[in-house]
Amino acid sequence: VVLVVDFGAQYAQLIARRVREARIYSEIVPSTMPVEEMLAKNPKAIILSGGPSSVYEEGAPSLDRALFEAGVPIFGMCYGFQLMAIKLGGTVDNTGAREYGRTALAVSKNASTLFEGTPAEQQVWMSHGDACSAAPEGFTVTASTDVVPVAAFENDEKKLYGVQYHPEVMHSTHGQQVLEHFLYRGAGIEPNWTMGNIIEEQVAAIRERVGSKRAICGLSGGVDSAVAAALVQKAIGDQLTCVYVDHGLMRKGETEQVEKDFVAATGVQLKVVDASERFLDALAGVSDPEQKRKIIGREFIRVFEQAQAEIVAEADPGEPVEFLVQGTLYPDIVESGGGTGTANIKSHHNVGGLPEDLEFQLIEPLRQLFKDEVRMVGSELGLPDEIVQRQPFPGPGLGIRIVGEVTKERLDLLREADAIAREELTAAGLDRDIWQCPVVLLADVRSVGVQGDGRTYGHPIVLRPVSSEDAMTADWTRMPYDVLGRISTRITNEVNDVNRVVLDVTSKPPGTIEWE
Numbered sequence: 001v002v003l004v005v006d007f008g009a010q011y012a013q014l015i016a017r018r019v020r021e022a023r024i025y026s027e028i029v030p031s032t033m034p035v036e037e038m039l040a041k042n043p044k045a046i047i048l049s050g051g052p053s054s055v056y057e058e059g060a061p062s063l064d065r066a067l068f069e070a071g072v073p074i075f076g077m078c079y080g081f082q083l084m085a086i087k088l089g090g091t092v093d094n095t096g097a098r099e100y101g102r103t104a105l106a107v108s109k110n111a112s113t114l115f116e117g118t119p120a121e122q123q124v125w126m127s128h129g130d131a132c133s134a135a136p137e138g139f140t141v142t143a144s145t146d147v148v149p150v151a152a153f154e155n156d157e158k159k160l161y162g163v164q165y166h167p168e169v170m171h172s173t174h175g176q177q178v179l180e181h182f183l184y185r186g187a188g189i190e191p192n193w194t195m196g197n198i199i200e201e202q203v204a205a206i207r208e209r210v211g212s213k214r215a216i217c218g219l220s221g222g223v224d225s226a227v228a229a230a231l232v233q234k235a236i237g238d239q240l241t242c243v244y245v246d247h248g249l250m251r252k253g254e255t256e257q258v259e260k261d262f263v264a265a266t267g268v269q270l271k272v273v274d275a276s277e278r279f280l281d282a283l284a285g286v287s288d289p290e291q292k293r294k295i296i297g298r299e300f301i302r303v304f305e306q307a308q309a310e311i312v313a314e315a316d317p318g319e320p321v322e323f324l325v326q327g328t329l330y331p332d333i334v335e336s337g338g339g340t341g342t343a344n345i346k347s348h349h350n351v352g353g354l355p356e357d358l359e360f361q362l363i364e365p366l367r368q369l370f371k372d373e374v375r376m377v378g379s380e381l382g383l384p385d386e387i388v389q390r391q392p393f394p395g396p397g398l399g400i401r402i403v404g405e406v407t408k409e410r411l412d413l414l415r416e417a418d419a420i421a422r423e424e425l426t427a428a429g430l431d432r433d434i435w436q437c438p439v440v441l442l443a444d445v446r447s448v449g450v451q452g453d454g455r456t457y458g459h460p461i462v463l464r465p466v467s468s469e470d471a472m473t474a475d476w477t478r479m480p481y482d483v484l485g486r487i488s489t490r491i492t493n494e495v496n497d498v499n500r501v502v503l504d505v506t507s508k509p510p511g512t513i514e515w516e
């Protein structure tokens with residue numbers, strides 16, 4: 001394992017990703033972890049991330065010098081670089097000269113482990129106030145910029161390396177190469193970590209942990225729970241039962257997809273609970289978005305608990321149901337560490353994610369992975385693209401895409417419109433360019449139109465195509481007009497009671513992706 005020591009902000013996650021792109025397994029640890037604990041993980045290399053602080057700030061995160069003397073290859077980036085410099089006797093000045101953004105890096109001609117084979121001048125991404133003016137003893141300075149005399153250094157003998165910039169970001173044009181030089185040449189690690197390895201390791205670990213007991217898993221139809229279930233199914237076969245709650249707020253074909261495609265690909269034991277009536281009853285007369293979300297979340301948990309009780313009752317007494325499988329991802333874990341004091345914009349109900357007070361031990365086989373890695377694991381496990389490449393779909397489903405009261409008729413109407421939009425987007429090859437495209441029914445709005453020779457008085461449908469990286473921010477997707485035109489024509493022709501299609505051209509913020 002390669003440890004990425006996190007000094008704050010978002011850098012560590014990205015570094016961990018880049019290490020994995022170099023086909024080496026990495027894990028992030030907080031900078032507050034004691035050095036002995038880090039070393040106890042037997043890391044083959046350690047990377048010190050950047051961070052928002054100045055090394056001279058009071059209370060700024062630090063590291064025990066012993067880490068640098070443990071004989072483990074270390075690569076410091078930005079803040080990590082400066083920390084390494086002062087801990088080992090170099091000089092870091094609070095010069096007041098800030099350097100931010102794209103910067104030209106001049107690489108010295110001396111042989112360098114990190115920079116070999118890269119251009120003498122290359123673009124890097126800088127973001128710092130303090131600057132290193134003298135490298136520690138025994139270190140060679142390997143690069144500089146107009147502002148900082150020591151922008152990179154290395155001590156090949158001790159296997160210690162550092163750069164002032166951020167090699168992990170895309171704007172550092174040779175960043176990945178420099179990182180790989182550290183990993184392969186500096187630390188001598190073989191790049192052999194693959195999705196196949198993860199599956200094998202997880203399967204063995206789950207088998208051992210579960211033994212002859214039983215596990216259940218809530219399937220939402222989303223990528224994460226599907227891949228988690230498929231992985232656990234591979235490990236323990238029929239000792240796993242999946243529960244899929246159909247709340248009637250699914251899109252066209254979605255339930256069938258889980259029932260057929262997923263079962264066909266995995267052979268999993270599936271319990272489908274049709275609870276659509278129950279949800280519709282509970283939602284009757286409600287049009288407030290928050291109230292809808294709460295009702296959907298609450299009903300979901302009740303239905304799941306009931307299904308789970310049935311499974312437990314049916315299980316062999318010798319094989320208790322002791323485990324609950326969840327598709328928790330790495331970013332979920334990282335994000336849940338922070339985020340205090342943030343405003344509650346909407347109550348997200350990760351329907352398919354489950355109540356915390358269920359009395360089970362958790363199996364979370366994807367907790368070390370990022371979304372695109374999960375997709376790769378899914379494909380490797382033989383799940384079809386329709387499941388693995390799915391765009392995100394919110395747990396409360398179409399319930400929060402009908403502005404107004406949710407009724408069966410309105411759901412059917414929206415399902416038709418949504419199916420048309422999805423079909424056309426897929427046909428135009430846009431599925432991967434668009435993060436997701438909510439299709440929203442403004443059920444409480446009517447407008448006048450003309451169709452055939454007559455007046456119509458129907459509802460508008462909103463198309464909300466967005467581009468995003470993590471759904472925290474988003475921009476509206478500049479989609480080809482002809483595709484928009486086809487979707488509009490088909491929806492107004494084929495869906496009763498819809499006489500207008502409009503495009504949402506709001507970014508997030510100020511809009512959110514979903515309308516409710």
Ligand code: XMP
Binds near residue numbers: 349395472513
């Ligand atoms: P918003 O509307 O907050 O959505 O910009 C951001 C992303 O989250 C999805 N979303 C949800 N996903 N349960 C979920 O599992 C929810 O309650 C929920 N609400 C929104 C939304 O589709 C988008 O991808």
